[in-house]
Amino acid sequence: MTIKELAYSTQQNLQTTTGSTFKRAHIYELLAAAFGFNSYASLTSDAVFTRDSLSSRRALKYSDHVKDRCLEIGYDSKTADVVGKSLPALLTEQEIGVISIPDLVAHLRHEPAHEEWNEDEEEDDWELVQDARMAVTDMLISPLLMDGLNDAASKGSAMAHYALALIHAGAEDDLDDQEIGGDYWYQQAQSGRLLTGVEKEWADSHAARLDREQLFSRHLQEAARLGNPEALLELADRFDDPAFFDQATTGVNADPAWVAEIAERLGRSEDSKKWLTEAAISGDTEAMRQLIEEHDHGDLVRCWTWLYLAEMLGDDLTKDEYHAIHEDGSPYDDDVGGPMFADGRDGITLAPINAEQQATAQKFAAEMFRAISDDDH
Known part of the structure; x- marks a missing residue:
């Protein structure tokens, strides 16, 4: 089903139900109203229709909005009453929904939904989004949704x-x-x-x-x-x-450590340092280790700051990390036996700093730790 086919079938149904004649342009406006939008233009600027799949809004919630919109575009109150009840029911029966394009992208990237789109919605509306995230993506990618995306892309x-x-x-x-x-x-x-x-x-x-x-x-x-x-x-x-x-x-929605890895691969050392710092500030202790070893080694206070912060987060970067492995690199199994090899890495060793520098490093680490803890709550 395409958007045009949805509009046509809706038009035929409403005309049969009400005995009135509806302009096709008005059908689009009523479809938008059925999901809480003030116009079809506002719907298509941010959202697309779905079928038998992920939906961010319940049509049945917007019966009054449909009725009001029907009156606004020139239909009498009797017709508006019927449309306000029948259109949401029809869309619910057909399992037609809408999803914001940012939420669709979040679903495709396996991320949390962008809940700010529905900040005025009741909590149970968002359960639809969360529950449907378990659905197979192929079911989401309907002709109806693709039609809407291609239209939005063309604009x-x-x-x-x-x-x-x-x-x-x-x-x-x-x-x-x-x-x-x-x-x-x-x-x-x-x-x-x-x-x-x-x-x-x-x-x-x-x-x-x-x-x-x-x-x-x-x-x-x-x-x-x-x-x-x-x-x-x-x-x-x-x-x-x-x-x-x-x-x-x-402002990119991505793991900063991954961004740093891409930058390093492209030979952009300063960009790699920048994004590793973002990762470290967010609590990534591996990023802290990499900054100490590859980028911040000329700034002892900065390096000690990362050591203190990692310790506050439960990771002692000064500790050696070695374990036994087989020749093929797999973890050593006593039941298998054979030659044993050691694999791992040394802990970080830094030159000492004076008391004033130590206090500065600990202060910076504590500030970052509080910020990380606040973000986690």
């Missing part, structure tokens, strides 16, 4: 482009699942050879994968061009594009 929505990129990205192990010979049989089909059976399946599968890759790349690049920071970071990770770091982006 310049960076977030819609990013959502489409995530949808077309496929699984991380997609490359491992490629059929042996898929490229060969695809090339054979392209050259005009008529294929049948498993060879045709391989060729078709390879063609579909190439289409997905092309759509993924196109939507990701467009989302990045429009300024979406997560898309810019994805370009850096997948295609070694440094634009994310060139733009000095800070």
Whole structure:
């Protein structure tokens, strides 16, 4: 079902139910009202329809809003009463919902929902989002939702482009699942050879994968061009594009340690230090270790600050960490026996600092620890 098909079927149903004639443009306005929006434009600027899947709002909650909107666009009170009751019921029966595009992206990235979109909603509405997060994503990606995303993307929505990129990205192990010979049989089909059976399946599968890759790349690049920071970071990770770091982006929804890893891979040491510091300030003790060993070793007070902070967080970075392994690197098992090897790392050893410097380092560490503790509550 597309949006046009939804509007058409809704129009036919309401005309039969009320005995009145409805303009198609008014149907779109009523569909938006059924989910609490003041206009169809406001709905499509931030949300898309879903079917049989994830939904952020219950249509049945907005009966009065539908009735009021029906009156606003010129229908009589009797018609408005019927529409206010029948339209939410119809959409509920058809399992039509809406989801904000940021919440869709959060779902695709396996993140918590952006609850600020529904800060005026009752708590049980958000249970729909949380419960549906267990659903298979393939069920979410309906023609209705894709229609809405493509429409929003065509109007310049960076977030819609990013959502489409995530949808077309496929699984991380997609490359491992490629059929042996898929490229060969695809090339054979392209050259005009008529294929049948498993060879045709391989060729078709390879063609579909190439289409997905092309759509993924196109939507990701467009989302990045429009300024979406997560898309810019994805370009850096997948295609070694440094634009994310060139733009000095800070407001990105990503693990700063991962951002630092990407920066390091691109040879951007200062950017790596910047994002490792962000990770450390957030409580990542491995980032603290890396800062001491690779970036902050020239600033003893800073290094001691990280040591004190890690200790407050329950991680003693001065302690050696070694364990027994087999020759293949697996943990040593006494029942298996054989040669034993040691693997691990030395604890960090720092030059001493004077009492004043020690007090400064401890003060900074305590301030950061309080900030981390406050964020956790």
